[in-house]
Amino acid sequence: LMAEFRVGASWGNLVRSRWQEVRSALEQINELQTLGRSQLYRGYPVPAGAASLTVAPDAHPESTTMDAYAGATYNLNTAWNTVRTEGGGNSDDSAVEIAVYTACNSSGSGQWANMSIGFFLFDTSPLTASAVISAATVSFAFRLKSDEFAQAGAIALGQTTTASNTSIANSDYGSGPFSRVGTASDITIASIATNGTRSTFTMNSTGEGNISKTGITKLGVQTSHFTDNSEPTWLASKRHSVTIRTAEYGSSLESTLIVTYTMAVTPKVIMF
Numbered sequence: 001l002m003a004e005f006r007v008g009a010s011w012g013n014l015v016r017s018r019w020q021e022v023r024s025a026l027e028q029i030n031e032l033q034t035l036g037r038s039q040l041y042r043g044y045p046v047p048a049g050a051a052s053l054t055v056a057p058d059a060h061p062e063s064t065t066m067d068a069y070a071g072a073t074y075n076l077n078t079a080w081n082t083v084r085t086e087g088g089g090n091s092d093d094s095a096v097e098i099a100v101y102t103a104c105n106s107s108g109s110g111q112w113a114n115m116s117i118g119f120f121l122f123d124t125s126p127l128t129a130s131a132v133i134s135a136a137t138v139s140f141a142f143r144l145k146s147d148e149f150a151q152a153g154a155i156a157l158g159q160t161t162t163a164s165n166t167s168i169a170n171s172d173y174g175s176g177p178f179s180r181v182g183t184a185s186d187i188t189i190a191s192i193a194t195n196g197t198r199s200t201f202t203m204n205s206t207g208e209g210n211i212s213k214t215g216i217t218k219l220g221v222q223t224s225h226f227t228d229n230s231e232p233t234w235l236a237s238k239r240h241s242v243t244i245r246t247a248e249y250g251s252s253l254e255s256t257l258i259v260t261y262t263m264a265v266t267p268k269v270i271m272f
Contacts, residue, residue: 050134050261050262051260051261051262051263052258052259052260052261053126053258054256054259055122055126055256055259056122056254056256056257057120057121057246057247057254057255058247059248060093060094060247062093062165062166062167064123064165064166065123065165065166065216066119066121066165066166066167067098067119067120067246067254067255068091068092068118068119068167068168069091069092069098069099069100069116069117069168070088070090070116070117070119070169070170070171071088071090071099071114071117072086072090072114072115072116072173073086073088073089074089074090076113076114077105077108077111077112077113079110079111079112080231081229082112083114084115084177084229085174086115086173086174087171087173087174088169088170088173088174089173090170091168091172093166095246096245096248097143097249098243099116099241099243100117100118100155100222100242100244101114101116101146101223101240101242102114102115102226102232102239102240102241103238103239103241104234104235104238104239106236106237109234110234111234112234115226116173117158117160117173117176117221117222117226118220118221118222119162119219119220120138120218120219120220120255121162121165121216121217121218121219122219122257123215123216124212124213125212125213125216127211127213127214127259127261129213130263131213131259131261132261132262132264133208133209133211133260133261134208135208135260136202136203136211136258136260137200137202138157138203138219138255138256138257138258139199139201139256139258140198140200140245141197141198141244141245141253141254142193142194142199142242142243142245143194143243143244143245144194144241144242145189145192145243146189146239146240146242147189147190148238148239148240149233149235149238149239150232150233151225151230151232152188152189152190153189153223153224153225153240154188154223154224155186155189155192155221155224155242156180156186156221156223156224156226156227156228157180157181157183157201157207157219157220158177158178158179158219158220158221158222159179159180159181159210159219159220160172160175160176160218160219160220162175162218165216176220177222177226177229178222180227181207181219182204182206182208183201183203183204184201184203184204185202186224187199187201189240189242192242217257219257221244223240225240
């Protein structure tokens with residue numbers, strides 16, 4: 001681009017005398033700035049249209065991200081809130097399946113044995129700060145499920161924190177419970193297929209806003225009763241639970257985050 005500044009109307013006279021050519025040039029510039037295309041336009045690169053980023057956690061050994069679980073100490077057999085807010089007693093970032101559950105003790109009304117959270121980290125830094133997110137989904141492949149309480153069960157997608165991006169710690173359970181990340185709805189346990197068919201969370205605008213454009217997006221799966229601190233009616237040896245395939249199991253069943261986005265365009269103004 002060139003800029004030239006003069007006293008007088010030299011360039012204005014030129015613009016007026018060759019207005020048809022100038023107008024054509026301005027229209028081309030306008031098209032370059034506003035058309036969303038992925039190819040060259042008249043030989044010039046133009047801003048990309050809607051694009052899609054698909055990411056999954058790393059399999060073990062992890063290099064950037066992970067999928068993992070962290071749970072309360074095994075068989076605490078104590079009150080709901082004690083187990084729910086316990087500091088954590090077990091975790092694994094290399095298992096082929098992640099168990100997410102709330103489980104009752106076999107005896108003693110109101111006694112809870114175990115609770116567990118699934119952690120799913122995605123490297124969404126390729127979006128960059130200029131990305132404008134228009135849609136996002138997270139899908140999981142399940143193998144087992146239990147929906148045994150009087151109250152119907154569901155799983156919720158949360159926004160988690162972890163001490164490390166590539167390894168889980170028992171204490172990561174203690175960083176929860178975690179708030180919902182922002183989805184259209186929870187996934188009911190009854191609706192989950194356990195034959196490798198994926199179940200999908202669709203993020204709402206809040207969820208899209210919780211996606212990191214320059215770093216790691218940290219998500220988690222919890223039972224909705226756990227997330228909402230809504231204790232189900234106690235039943236001996238019953239549970240709400242799901243098992244989720246991990247990246248260690250195989251790439252065809254790994255958890256995936258798909259983000260649809262465009263790149264922001266800064267309009268430019270030409271003045272004569």
